[in-house]
Amino acid sequence: MTTLQPSAPPADLPAGSVLSVRGLRKDFTLHTIDGRVVEALHGVDLDVAPGEHVALAGTSGAGKSTLLRCVYRTYLAGGGHIWFRTAAGDLVDVAALPDATVADLRGHEIGYVSQFLKAQPRRSVLTTVASAGTARGMARDAAREAAAAALRQVGIAEHLWDMHATVLSGGQKQRVNIAAGTIAPPRLLLLDEPVSALDPANRSAVLDLIARLERTGTAVLSVFHDLDAIERLATRVVVLGGGRVLASGPPEQILRDSSLPLEVAR
Incomplete structure (x- = not known):
């Protein structure tokens, strides 16, 4: 595992972005099988602005949940940077922060709901x-x-x-998890399949709650295997494939592109 060192943010990051991922890499060593190294992310670049809902799409194994976990620092990145703009306006690299600082950000400014x-x-x-x-x-x-x-x-x-x-x-x-994740909405909310086990009525109520986050200025990065949820909530869809960004654009364009490797259900 490469030890990431703190560095100054690049000058070309979008002004005001809450999250800017640059060159993110992550691999896993299969110690219990044969010791081989599996690369999950291969240099991902991604930005999320205040009030924007970016949905990650792609087939199983594309790196969607791995990306969320790297941003939340459940997984340590193997390379690249995860720039987060705090409420005070400071840009910090989550990938290189001390554990105690990451824990403080999780409590106050970065939420995660699975x-x-x-x-x-x-x-x-x-x-x-x-x-x-x-x-x-x-x-x-x-x-x-x-x-x-x-x-x-x-x-x-x-x-x-x-x-x-x-x-x-x-x-x-x-549903309790969603309630906890959206109370006093954080600056950045990460959603990993948050409605997968819900019946239609409760699913609709939860999606309504998530939709209202746009008004609070919360930046949302999500994974849904549900085309309707993506179309309803996302302002932009980013398609991952083989650990790389293959496409990015509005839902009405990306989700109807038959050339892209998508795995979503209606």
Whole structure:
């Protein structure tokens, strides 16, 4: 693994962008098989502006979820830079930041929502969601009020709010995860298949909630295997293939290009 060193941001980054990925590389060593190295990302460049929703598309294994995890620093990048513009206006390279600084950014400015909720034991549903708000600077009472509103929006019945989040069904956990990710919206929200386990009614409510993030100025980078969700939410689609960016453009153009390797369902 290459150790990435802090460096000055290039002068040609888009003014005001929340996220600018440059030359991002990531590989995995298959230690339990034969030690071979599998390259997942091969020099990805990507920008996301405030209020923009960029959806990643492509076939399985194209590197979509790997890219999200590198941005969130769940995975360490093997090369390149992940420039994030903080609320204070500073450009920092997430790929090279100390772990403690990354943890602070996750709490305050970068959110991540997947189909799986990692709930702490003995913590209620309401507390789980409200804690995300207080981490982003909300007062405790305001966070609880906002958490209640978010839980109503995603259809979590009030009699479940005092239950431990760990005992909920998979679909309920997914909705709690969305509520926590969108309360006091972060500057950058990463979404990895956030509606995959939801029934049609709850899926629609969650998509409505995500759609409203545009008004808050939140930059969104997402992965959906759902053509309708991409068309409804995305302002731009970026197609990955073989760990590289193959195309980028408006949904109505990209999703109807038969030459592109897409794997989405209606």
